[in-house]
Amino acid sequence: MLWYGNPESEIRDSYKNTFFCSNVIEVTEEGLAKAKYCKNRWCPICQRNKMGLMINTYGPRLQQCEDLWFLTLTKPNVPADQLKDEIKKYQALWRVIANTNVYRKAMKRGVIGIRKMECTYHAKQFLEDGRPDPWYDTYHPHLHLLISEQELAYFIISEWKRLNPEISEDAQKIEKLETAGGYLEVFKYFTKLIAKDSTGRRFFDPIHMDVIFRAMRGNRVYFRLGTTAAWGCQEISEEDEEQAAVIETDATPSFYRWLESDEFFGFYDVETGETLTELPKKGRIFDIITDSEKQYGEEGEKQGSAPSTAYSVEGRTEEGDRDEVFKPSVGSGRDAGRVQGQCRGNGTLGRSQDQGTGHVRGTDNERAEALCQRPRRGERPEREDPGP
Numbered sequence: 001m002l003w004y005g006n007p008e009s010e011i012r013d014s015y016k017n018t019f020f021c022s023n024v025i026e027v028t029e030e031g032l033a034k035a036k037y038c039k040n041r042w043c044p045i046c047q048r049n050k051m052g053l054m055i056n057t058y059g060p061r062l063q064q065c066e067d068l069w070f071l072t073l074t075k076p077n078v079p080a081d082q083l084k085d086e087i088k089k090y091q092a093l094w095r096v097i098a099n100t101n102v103y104r105k106a107m108k109r110g111v112i113g114i115r116k117m118e119c120t121y122h123a124k125q126f127l128e129d130g131r132p133d134p135w136y137d138t139y140h141p142h143l144h145l146l147i148s149e150q151e152l153a154y155f156i157i158s159e160w161k162r163l164n165p166e167i168s169e170d171a172q173k174i175e176k177l178e179t180a181g182g183y184l185e186v187f188k189y190f191t192k193l194i195a196k197d198s199t200g201r202r203f204f205d206p207i208h209m210d211v212i213f214r215a216m217r218g219n220r221v222y223f224r225l226g227t228t229a230a231w232g233c234q235e236i237s238e239e240d241e242e243q244a245a246v247i248e249t250d251a252t253p254s255f256y257r258w259l260e261s262d263e264f265f266g267f268y269d270v271e272t273g274e275t276l277t278e279l280p281k282k283g284r285i286f287d288i289i290t291d292s293e294k295q296y297g298e299e300g301e302k303q304g305s306a307p308s309t310a311y312s313v314e315g316r317t318e319e320g321d322r323d324e325v326f327k328p329s330v331g332s333g334r335d336a337g338r339v340q341g342q343c344r345g346n347g348t349l350g351r352s353q354d355q356g357t358g359h360v361r362g363t364d365n366e367r368a369e370a371l372c373q374r375p376r377r378g379e380r381p382e383r384e385d386p387g388p
């Protein structure tokens with residue numbers, strides 16, 4: 001939907017890559033399942049892989065911290081055309097703080113932390129009392145920080161206020177994390193993918209997310225603060241990210257392709273049709289996607305319009321969303337008439353393994369053939385390759 005909803009976006013090619021993210025899994029002779037990932041920050045599969053890796057790598061150390069603080073640093077919202085510059089300002093302001101003697105000394109004595117840049121869109125048109133909301137249609141970049149020491153945490157807050165005298169006192173948050181898993185908050189998605197309007201309707205908002213993703217392009221989202229010695233582990237590298245996405249399996253060595261029929265989706269052996277995974281096609285997330293596809297499928301592409309409803313993308317993503325994450329199907333010239341199916345669910349290979357390695361539902365070619373030929377919901381065979 002990011003692709004359909006943003007025909008003019010300069011990062012549209014990257015949106016297209018996400019259609020094909022991990023739609024083929026190779027199971028090697030050594031029993032390793034590997035997939036090719038798009039690594040885009042809007043891709044739920046790749047985000048989940050990354051989040052898992054960060055929790056596994058940094059979580060154990062963070063859990064040892066007995067004095068862990070969660071900070072939110074903000075400035076007033078800005079309109080779309082100022083967002084890119086505003087994000088640069090945040091980075092410049094952070095550099096000022098990180099260059100102070102107080103901060104450097106804290107790093108030397110072993111304080112650690114995580115810094116994360118986040119951005120939300122303010123789509124609420126009206127206030128509770130019915131007056132127009134002055135922040136309607138603005139963007140809200142902000143920094144989240146985890147800091148393993150009270151003294152430094154309070155210093156950062158006071159510095160931020162000193163550097164931004166115009167900001168309101170209550171917009172800055174500082175709280176001590178009492179539960180061991182509290183740090184997970186910072187590992188959540190860079191921006192929430194499912195929006196919610198004032199009536200509680202949940203949908204996908206590609207237009208405003210495109211503004212955010214374009215403004216954030218080339219910027220890292222997560223930074224680890226503190227020395228390697230204080231962390232006791234290396235910083236996560238790109239190689240780590242590749243390795244983390246490989247899992248061991250006892251499935252038959254082959255290539256498995258993501259397929260979608262009317263009732264099921266999953267990975268199927270391209271030769272035999274044997275399933276690596278298979279799941280029934282139903283649930284709340286499908287309703288949200290179907291709804292949003294109506295707005296941002298071919299219709300949305302024609303209109304390229306933003307939703308008229310007021311909503312807030314700042315609403316917390318609920319548990320369920322993280323369990324089922326999907327992409328829209330797209331007909332592609334390259335694959336037309338052959339095996340298709342870019343809709344992708346339950347992105348974790350680990351889960352797939354549980355769901356049915358070697359579980360055979362019709363192992364013959366006929367089944368694979370039937371799956372390939374059955375038209376999928378939302379398939380658009382007349383569409384040429386969705387070029388740039």
Ligand SMILES: [Zn+2]
Binds near residue numbers: 021
């Ligand atoms: Zn991806």
